Amino acid sequence: MAINVEKIREDFPILSRSVNGKPLTYLDNAATTQKPQTVIDAIVDYYTNYNSNIHRGTHHLSNLATEAHEAARNTIKDYINARHDREIIFTRGTTEAINLVASSFGQAFVKPGDEVIVTELEHHSNFVPWQMMCERQGANFRVVPFDENGDLKLDVLEKSLNERTRILAFNHVSNSLGTVNPAKEIIKMAHDAGAAVLVDAAQSVQHIEHDVQDLDADFYAFSGHKIYGPTGIGVLYGKEKWLDAMPPYQGGGEMIDQVSVEKTTYNKLPFKFEAGTPNIVGPIGLAAAIDYINNFNFDELIAHEDDVLQYGFEKLSEIDGLKIYSKAKRHTSIIAFNVEGIHHFDLGTLLDTQGVAVRTGHHCTQPIMTALGVEGTVRASLAFYNTKSDIDSLVAAIKKALKMLGK
Amino acid sequence: MAINVEKIREDFPILSRSVNGKPLTYLDNAATTQKPQTVIDAIVDYYTNYNSNIHRGTHHLSNLATEAHEAARNTIKDYINARHDREIIFTRGTTEAINLVASSFGQAFVKPGDEVIVTELEHHSNFVPWQMMCERQGANFRVVPFDENGDLKLDVLEKSLNERTRILAFNHVSNSLGTVNPAKEIIKMAHDAGAAVLVDAAQSVQHIEHDVQDLDADFYAFSGHKIYGPTGIGVLYGKEKWLDAMPPYQGGGEMIDQVSVEKTTYNKLPFKFEAGTPNIVGPIGLAAAIDYINNFNFDELIAHEDDVLQYGFEKLSEIDGLKIYSKAKRHTSIIAFNVEGIHHFDLGTLLDTQGVAVRTGHHCTQPIMTALGVEGTVRASLAFYNTKSDIDSLVAAIKKALKMLGK
Amino acid sequence: MASIQEIQNSIIEDFSFLPEWDERYAYLIELGQKMEPMPEAYRSEANIVRGCQSTVWLHRECQGDKVYFKADSDSLIVKGLAALLMQVFSGQPAEQVFQADLTFFEETGLNKHLSSQRTNGLMAMIEIIQSFAAKCKNGEVYAITEPLQKSTTT
Amino acid sequence: MASIQEIQNSIIEDFSFLPEWDERYAYLIELGQKMEPMPEAYRSEANIVRGCQSTVWLHRECQGDKVYFKADSDSLIVKGLAALLMQVFSGQPAEQVFQADLTFFEETGLNKHLSSQRTNGLMAMIEIIQSFAAKCKNGEVYAITEPLQKSTTT
Ligand SMILES: Cc1ncc(COP(=O)(O)O)c(C=O)c1O
């Protein structure tokens, strides 16, 4: 492998801190990723040198800020290979992006008796907004299950799709299990049935293929904070034809063409969906993160991640009584597990005292927990700055915790 | 006056930069304010030392981030004197806060034939969401006009309020004219008629009184970026009794208690209204801004602002052909004007070449422009770091611009 | 019986002998493991206090001017925390419980160290304990679970 | 008539003699002031190009293989910019206009310096000019305003 992980780690200042007197082993990347210095610098540069409101200014700072904000849109467009900048809508995060589509697409296209499909593998953020929308529109809400390995039941999906299906929403990668869904195949299936498709890319855009045209996704949503960018910024990609046909989501400044008491007309894309002063610095920081990734060969970054992941599977499965839930045909970056007779919260807490940060609980995927018949799991999740030695620290910490818990 | 403005200016790094070879004179504070170094430092500290996802973590970084985020909520609660932290909802900005109320309050309480009142003095963000809501709910949308001085016609308001009025939304300070509306009086009027009230405090919370209990506001909304804080964070205050009775706005992580295919139940306040990973660092930066303000005696800061404002009115009115639109009984921080025969855009552009940043155009208040019979205005807007010498620079720049434009 | 403040002080002292967090957790786990098992009848729906990650069962009784509690949890660490709460509150006068100022979480650093209180349901437990004490004081409750049994708490 | 590129080059040269932005704006304002007044009939609704802050009227005609434009604006600076666009495009072969690469905005620094293009409607003007040229080339339009008059443009 050509990448030098030790050098990469130096670019992320937080990775050299210690926690509870132990060096930090950060394995909670599916919750949020750490930021390279270049992202922090881009934010400082913005506030120190050209902070201004954008788009309608008549002054120099406003031009600089507008330019940087819109250049960032272009960087993001290139990263996911969208056709046009105007297909890139800025939101607070994946959750807001999905709510926007559920609301506006729902209003425009979902009638009583229509159907909306999600999967049992979804994060609450790609589940609840559709459930709420179906309730509002009087549509039927269908949930496609997964099998004992964490793979979607594609045959059930195929049977569920019909001429009343308006939209299918699924995550490319499950945040709870790490399952990689066969997105191209699924999208083709849905399109053949005449349904639109939203891909929740919160856990995929940073780890696997992310070409929206190749996938042929109608909508594609992700969060900046999970791809080494700032908090409070997310992206909704939508095919222009859909975005054009959808009503605006929120009303206010920016999304307006003309306002009067009698009649209000809306601005062009993407501004029609960006009401109010946006998180101006958000896209600037996110573009800095993408520029950082683009310094490397993406395939090499990922080959490294996969290497550490495989090592993790190996080492963890050697621990007595440890059960791994991530068993899908293809997976990435995430290992979900439990140890027999041990509560996930106790294990997570004791890992923390040893400087190892993992997440425990239901990971906002209660339907998955229900299907697995557990209350929660321990989840270790990787980024490209993780190493095999992080896995060794995890394993050592688990062993010590089990001893403390009387195992 | 006890405050030392020169020293304050040193705390805002951007203020010492130059633009087009001239020192920056920043008079576009109503669009967005500049940030003190302490705000920038708080953001850097977050990303460098304790960036983590919050609320559900089992590890140390997550505790630190959760604590800082929730301590920020408390700082903000104290600043506006809300009763409880749980009455403070984080949004992207004022616009989103208003959209949230328009949507959730509308769903819960506005029936066909009911009425919603706004004023002609509103920013589009406090106009369009209500217009859209009235359309969805089949309610009537009423707009109360202002008089030739920029004061609301309170007698018309009083007559417009009736037993069908569900909610009145108005800004405490007009971003376009600087008019300070008599908020307490207006709120009392509305309450007497049985209507709830939303106060758009985007231009007031940083300049005048901002005690939500004293005002007795039902809802109160403002943007962090206009009160020396970061972009992408806003605040919605709502009385607990209303927030409890309103349905959630967006669905997803955080706002959930239990999710299943059959039934989803929602989390407690404030989380019920905060779907998805929030802009974690946003409130932390905003609290740093409020802490900065709290270093001073607020009344003294404002006395200084008012002093510069009065000086501005004086000096500008000495310019031949210059017409000031800000003539309300009480106003703050904003001077809107035009020069006869000169297009506002030309004037703004030529001010910019001299390093003077103002805003020109309709300021997202087209109904006001229509009422004034103009296409747009030039707007100079102050913060406490502005000085009389900024006014002198503005006046000198206007004179030069007028010469260039053949006046 | 020692007062609420005395008991808190002795907990604070116990923790001060355990400077390492490893040891403190080991102590909590031990407390959890040693806690008297909760009668099956008390594991009712009405007694559940839901944390984000773990479940606590909290049985509460009011006898005369005193309140009695029993607790259990699926997490050993949370059970250990609950055990501390039982030590502090169970068997104390309702009036005292209601008014108590809970200092030991801060003084031991447990509040800063444990993952956010929302996660472990601790705050919820404390709230329930204190509001139950208030109701007991006002004579609004006797015991909250059915069937009403003679108290087994000490 | 000079080619589009030649005209752009001469504009770039003109600007290079004006190193200060004050001077450049003074020059733009002068261009705006000197522009031949637009016939009142051309100030129609159909000819409006709306910028965020200023209004431009853009009259367009297609004669043979050439396109002709006339413009006006309520802002003198935008009018000056429009005058530059007229110099570059009006009277040129539609084919050339359609394919033209607009270099002078970048080379003079006008693009960076002027407030964002969304504000001044410049980009919208350019788009309309080029798409009109495309239609003219394909024989889809003659002149877009009513009544059709004999061209007065040079
Ligand atoms: C009075 C008023 N209301 C609402 C807004 C909208 O605020 P934001 O764009 O931060 O959402 C503004 C901002 O200009 C304003 O001045």
Ligand SMILES: Cc1ncc(COP(=O)(O)O)c(C=O)c1O
């Ligand atoms: C698969 C998936 N979808 C959606 C989300 C929600 O993202 P956010 O909280 O950034 O809006 C997450 C975040 O955990 C996720 O993992």
